[in-house]
Amino acid sequence: MKITGVELRRVQMPLVAPFRTSFKEELHRDILLVRVVTPEAEGWGECVTMESPLYSEEYTDGAAEVMRRFLIPALTARPGLDANRVAPTLAKFKGHPMAKAALEMAVLDAELRAAGVSFGRYLGAVRDEVRCGVSVGIMNSVGELLDAVAGYLDEGYLRIKLKIQPGWDIAPVRAVRERFGDDVPLQVDANAAYALTDARTLARLDEFDLELIEQPLAAGDLYQHAALAKQVRTPICLDESIKSAEDAALALAIGACSIVNIKPGRVGGYLEARRIHDLCQANGIAVWCGGMLETGLGRAANVALAALPGFTLPGDTSASRRYYAADITEPFVLRDGTLAVPREPGLGVSPLADRLAEVTSDTEWVRADAA
Numbered sequence: 001m002k003i004t005g006v007e008l009r010r011v012q013m014p015l016v017a018p019f020r021t022s023f024k025e026e027l028h029r030d031i032l033l034v035r036v037v038t039p040e041a042e043g044w045g046e047c048v049t050m051e052s053p054l055y056s057e058e059y060t061d062g063a064a065e066v067m068r069r070f071l072i073p074a075l076t077a078r079p080g081l082d083a084n085r086v087a088p089t090l091a092k093f094k095g096h097p098m099a100k101a102a103l104e105m106a107v108l109d110a111e112l113r114a115a116g117v118s119f120g121r122y123l124g125a126v127r128d129e130v131r132c133g134v135s136v137g138i139m140n141s142v143g144e145l146l147d148a149v150a151g152y153l154d155e156g157y158l159r160i161k162l163k164i165q166p167g168w169d170i171a172p173v174r175a176v177r178e179r180f181g182d183d184v185p186l187q188v189d190a191n192a193a194y195a196l197t198d199a200r201t202l203a204r205l206d207e208f209d210l211e212l213i214e215q216p217l218a219a220g221d222l223y224q225h226a227a228l229a230k231q232v233r234t235p236i237c238l239d240e241s242i243k244s245a246e247d248a249a250l251a252l253a254i255g256a257c258s259i260v261n262i263k264p265g266r267v268g269g270y271l272e273a274r275r276i277h278d279l280c281q282a283n284g285i286a287v288w289c290g291g292m293l294e295t296g297l298g299r300a301a302n303v304a305l306a307a308l309p310g311f312t313l314p315g316d317t318s319a320s321r322r323y324y325a326a327d328i329t330e331p332f333v334l335r336d337g338t339l340a341v342p343r344e345p346g347l348g349v350s351p352l353a354d355r356l357a358e359v360t361s362d363t364e365w366v367r368a369d370a371a
Helices: 060-076 083-090 097-115 119-123 142-155 170-180 196-208 222-229 245-254 270-282 296-306 353-359
Strands: 005-020 025-037 042-047 129-131 134-136 160-163 186-189 212-214 236-238 259-262 286-289 338-340 360-367
Touching: 005 060, 005 353, 025 060, 025 097, 042 097, 042 296, 060 083, 060 097, 060 360, 083 097, 083 270, 097 119, 097 270, 119 270, 119 296, 134 142, 142 160, 142 170, 160 170, 170 186, 170 196, 196 222, 222 236, 222 245, 245 270, 259 270, 270 286, 270 296, 286 296, 296 338, 353 360
Parallel strands: 134 160, 160 186, 186 212, 212 236, 236 259, 259 286
Antiparallel strands: 005 025, 005 360, 025 042, 129 338
16 A cells, blocks of 8 residues: 555643653643555554653653654655554664654554455464553552452453552562452562562562562563562563564573563564564463553554464553543543453544544644655
């Protein structure tokens, strides 16, 4: 197919409650959406960058700039483009996986809408619904945390993940275990807040029978993660460290982790995410789908990915209301701890025109001939 033009759209989405991690407290999301237009169809992508380069090197203004100046011109100049050619076409530009992933997602959505094929079917989904967990941010008090966890369990979430950082780790985890018991699947996520010298503290988490400790050390510390894995009983899961199938293969080979959190934006797109899934499945490694507080567009794609056979743990594919009072698509609603996998062509969802207009702060149209 041939791209006619690309729309870059910024939307401002207030969160229903502050979401605090070891590196930032978010009150709203400034989101960059991508709409790729072709003669046959149009497709949507969602860039999962943050406003500041805190989770990774990328940030939203930078993603828009690199798309505008480099990535979109490269794609519009490519004859016979399809989703499988996006990554090779953009490979000469170093880094920027989240920006590339958003463009690949939009191209794939357009391609599948034109072909009448759903995201899930294309990726290889084997389930009609996916089991959902929820990520619980750092709170001002343990009492506040316990109230939040109780609410999520009442809503039906099947797994609780607690954000932790030095000084907010042992006490909140112990409190959750004592209040809700050992039967609740429980994880913790450090977002790289610790160092290998904190191994003794992290080993204290072993007593709580956690499913995993996610990304305890810095992203580049694969060998330190391997050393940590020998000092704790709780399985190590990697997030920020895994940016490609090659990274995953190295991490598994050296024993840096035994579980992988797959975030499509972090690894450069849904096709690379599928390759990581295939690699882990072939090696008997559990994977689950992480989240970046996506709107219904990104959530639809994540739910489709999480329906692949290797995703054996509930992911962060929470319902729309977990983050947004009103989504830009029809909301994803939790039923019996699961979300339905969209069946319609492409993403299976589209923005609601009135809601999209309400939250849009800026739009830019990049024509193929201008690019």
